[in-house]
Amino acid sequence: MEGDPFQLSTEVADALAGGRPVVALESTIISHGLPRPRNHKAALEFEQLLRDQGVTPATIAVLDGVPQIGLDADGVRRIAEDELAKASVRDLPILAALGRSGATTVAATAHLASLAGIRVFATGGLGGVHRGAAETFDESADLPTLAENPVTVVSAGVKSVLDIGATLERLETLSVPVIGYRTTAFPAFWLRESGFELDWKVDSAEQVAAVMAARDARGSRTGIVLANPIPLEQQWDPAEHDRVLRTAFAAAEEAGVRGKAVTPFLLGYVVDASGAGASRSTSISPATTCGSLPRSRSPGRASRRAHERRAGRRDRRPHQRHRGRAARGDPPRHRYDRHDQARIRGSAANTATWLASRGVAVDFVAAVGSHDAAFHEEELREAGVTPHLQVEIGVPTGTIIIVVQGAQRSMLTERGANSLLRSASVTDELLAGAHLLHVSGYSVVDGFGVAGTRSLLGRAADAGVPVSVNPGSIGFISDFGVERFLEAIRGARLLFLSADEATLLTGEDDADAAARMLAASFPLVALTRGERGVLVVADGAAPVPVPARSVRAVDPTGAGDAFIAGFLDAWLRTADPIAAAEAAVYVAARAVMVIGGRPPV
Ligand SMILES: O=c1[nH]cc([C@@H]2O[C@H](COP(=O)(O)O)[C@@H](O)[C@H]2O)c(=O)[nH]1
Numbered sequence: 001m002e003g004d005p006f007q008l009s010t011e012v013a014d015a016l017a018g019g020r021p022v023v024a025l026e027s028t029i030i031s032h033g034l035p036r037p038r039n040h041k042a043a044l045e046f047e048q049l050l051r052d053q054g055v056t057p058a059t060i061a062v063l064d065g066v067p068q069i070g071l072d073a074d075g076v077r078r079i080a081e082d083e084l085a086k087a088s089v090r091d092l093p094i095l096a097a098l099g100r101s102g103a104t105t106v107a108a109t110a111h112l113a114s115l116a117g118i119r120v121f122a123t124g125g126l127g128g129v130h131r132g133a134a135e136t137f138d139e140s141a142d143l144p145t146l147a148e149n150p151v152t153v154v155s156a157g158v159k160s161v162l163d164i165g166a167t168l169e170r171l172e173t174l175s176v177p178v179i180g181y182r183t184t185a186f187p188a189f190w191l192r193e194s195g196f197e198l199d200w201k202v203d204s205a206e207q208v209a210a211v212m213a214a215r216d217a218r219g220s221r222t223g224i225v226l227a228n229p230i231p232l233e234q235q236w237d238p239a240e241h242d243r244v245l246r247t248a249f250a251a252a253e254e255a256g257v258r259g260k261a262v263t264p265f266l267l268g269y270v271v272d273a274s275g276a277g278a279s280r281s282t283s284i285s286p287a288t289t290c291g292s293l294p295r296s297r298s299p300g301r302a303s304r305r306a307h308e309r310r311a312g313r314r315d316r317r318p319h320q321r322h323r324g325r326a327a328r329g330d331p332p333r334h335r336y337d338r339h340d341q342a343r344i345r346g347s348a349a350n351t352a353t354w355l356a357s358r359g360v361a362v363d364f365v366a367a368v369g370s371h372d373a374a375f376h377e378e379e380l381r382e383a384g385v386t387p388h389l390q391v392e393i394g395v396p397t398g399t400i401i402i403v404v405q406g407a408q409r410s411m412l413t414e415r416g417a418n419s420l421l422r423s424a425s426v427t428d429e430l431l432a433g434a435h436l437l438h439v440s441g442y443s444v445v446d447g448f449g450v451a452g453t454r455s456l457l458g459r460a461a462d463a464g465v466p467v468s469v470n471p472g473s474i475g476f477i478s479d480f481g482v483e484r485f486l487e488a489i490r491g492a493r494l495l496f497l498s499a500d501e502a503t504l505l506t507g508e509d510d511a512d513a514a515a516r517m518l519a520a521s522f523p524l525v526a527l528t529r530g531e532r533g534v535l536v537v538a539d540g541a542a543p544v545p546v547p548a549r550s551v552r553a554v555d556p557t558g559a560g561d562a563f564i565a566g567f568l569d570a571w572l573r574t575a576d577p578i579a580a581a582e583a584a585v586y587v588a589a590r591a592v593m594v595i596g597g598r599p600p601v
Pocket residue numbers: 026028029030032033104105106107124125126127128139140141142159189259260261263264267
C-alpha cells in the first residue's frame with residue numbers, strides 16, 4: 001500500500017488545479033447517519049446543491065483501502081448501499097493496509113481534505129462530547145482532529161444528542177475557534193439555539209475570510225467551526241424535539257449501545273421516531289448550511305507536495321510548471337485579504353457574460369494567476385467574452401466564497417492577482433473600439449487606486465467613451481474612504497448601485513434623497529432596491545421608480561451584475577434610461593431564478 005495517501009477524482013483534481021471552488025463532504029452521514037434508501041438520494045442532492053453553486057463537491061470515503069477525494073456515481077452508490085465501516089482518522093492506516101472500505105467521519109474527512117488542500121468542508125452536525133462522557137470518555141475524534149487541520153467546517157451546530165456544553169468546552173481547550181454566523185446563539189442542528197452562547201459572531205462571509213487569513217498569518221493550523229443555524233421555518237418544535245430525544249436516550253440505554261455505534265444509533269432513532277425529524281435531517285443538508293464555498297489559497301506544504309506529485313503524473317496540464325514555481329516562491333500571503341469579487345468569476349465577469357449572452361461584443365480586462373490563466377481564458381471565450389488577461393506569475397487568481405441563505409447572500413473573497421490589475425491594461429487600443437467602459441469598484445479600490453482610475457477615466461474621456469461604475473461593496477469602499485472613491489470615479493457617466501452603497505456614498509438613508517444627491521455628480525444613476533424595484537435619475541430629472549418583476553427568487557447572486565448588463569445593452573441601443581431599466585429588471589429577474597451569477601447556458 002505504498003504510494004499516494006489518497007486519490008483525487010478527475011473532477012476534483014481539475015478543479016483544484018484550476019483554482020476553482022471545491023468543498024469537502026463526509027460519507028459517514030450518508031452511510032451511518034441517514035436511513036436507506038433515502039441516503040443515496042441525499043448524497044446526490046448534497047453534491048448537486050454544491051454543483052448548482054458552481055462548486056465542485058469532494059465527497060470523501062475510503063474505497064478498497066484508498067481514500068477517495070471525490071466519488072464517481074458508483075462510489076456514491078457504494079457509500080449509500082454497501083456495509084461500510086465507520087472510519088475515523090485512526091482507522092485510515094488499517095483500511096489502507098487491509099484494502100478495506102470505510103465511510104469517513106467528520107474527523108477523517110477533515111484530515112483527508114486538508115491533506116488534499118481543500119479548506120472548506122460542509123456537513124450537517126459536528127461530532128462532539130457525548131452525554132455521560134465523564135464515565136464513558138466518549139468524545140468524538142472530530143474535536144481533536146479539528147485542532148490540527150486547517151479546514152473551516154460549516155455546520156448547523158451540534159446535535160442535542162450530544163453534551164453541547166461539554167463539546168464547546170473541549171473546543172475551547174483545543175483552541176479551535178467557534179464562530180456563529182450572524183448569531184452568538186450556538187445552534188443545535190434541529191434547533192436554532194442550544195442555550196449556549198458563543199463569544200464571537202461574524203456577520204459576513206468577508207469576516208470569515210478575514211479570520212481564516214489571520215489564522216494563516218499566525219502560522220496556526222487549527223480548523224474553524226462556523227455555526228450557521230437552520231432557517232426558522234425549518235426548526236423543529238422544541239417540545240417535540242426534547243420528547244423524541246428523551247426516548248432516544250432511553251432506547252440506547254436499553255439496547256446497551258456503546259462506542260462508535262452510539263452516534264448512528266441515536267441519529268437513526270431520532271429519524272425513525274419522528275417523521276418531521278426524518279424529513280428534516282435530509283432537508284438540512286450540508287449545502288443549506290453553506291451555500292457555496294471554494295477551495296482557498298495555497299495549500300499547506302505537505303499537500304502542495306502531494307499536488308505536485310500528482311501534477312507530475314498528469315503532464316498534459318499547461319500550468320504544472322507554474323504550480324511548482326508558486327510552491328517554491330513567496331506564498332502570496334499579503335494578498336490574501338478580505339476584499340474582492342471583481343475577479344474573473346466575480347461581479348464584472350458576471351456582467352460581461354450576461355452582456356455576451358445578449359449578443360453584445362464584450363472585451364474583458366482582468367488579472368489572473370499564471371497557473372490558471374489558460375483556464376479562465378477558455379472559460380471566458382466559451383461564454384462569448386473576449387478576454388484580455390494580465391497574467392501574474394506566482395499569484396493565485398483569487399477565490400470567492402458565497403454563503404447563500406434564502407434571499408441573502410454574503411461573500412468572502414481573496415483578491416489574488418486582481419490587486420495587481422493596472423489601469424494601463426485597459427489599453428487605448430481597446431478604448432478606441434469601445435462604446436462604453438464599465439469599471440468595477442473592486443478594481444478602483446484594490447488595483448487602480450485613485451490615480452490609476454483618474455488616468456483611466458481621462459483616457460476614456462479622450463477617446464469619447466462613456467464610463468459606468470458599479471461600486472460593488474460597501475465594506476471595502478468604506479475602508480478605502482468614500483471621498484477618495486468618489487474622487488476616483490468623478491466624471492463617470494453612469495452609476496449603478498444598491499441602496500446600501502448609495503447610503504454609504506451619500507450618508508443619506510432615504511433612497512430617493514440619496515439618488516438625487518448622486519445625480520448631482522453622475523448624469524445617470526440607477527439605484528437598485530431588490531424586490532422594491534429601481535430608482536432611475538437621469539439628467540437632473542426627478543427619480544423615476546421602475547418596479548421589480550415579482551419572481552420566485554432562487555439565488556440572488558449576480559442579480560445586480562445581470563441588471564447592469566441588461567441596462568447597458570438596452571441603453572447602448574436606445575439611449576432611453578427608463579426603457580433600459582425596464583429591460584434590466586427582466587434580465588435581473590432571470591438571474592435570480594437561476595443558481596449562480598452567470599447566465600444559464
Ligand atoms: O449530526 C450528526 N453528527 C455526527 C454525525 C457523524 O458521526 C460522526 C461522529 O461520530 P463519533 O461520535 O462516533 O465520533 C461525525 O463525524 C459524523 O460523521 C452525523 O452524521 N450527524
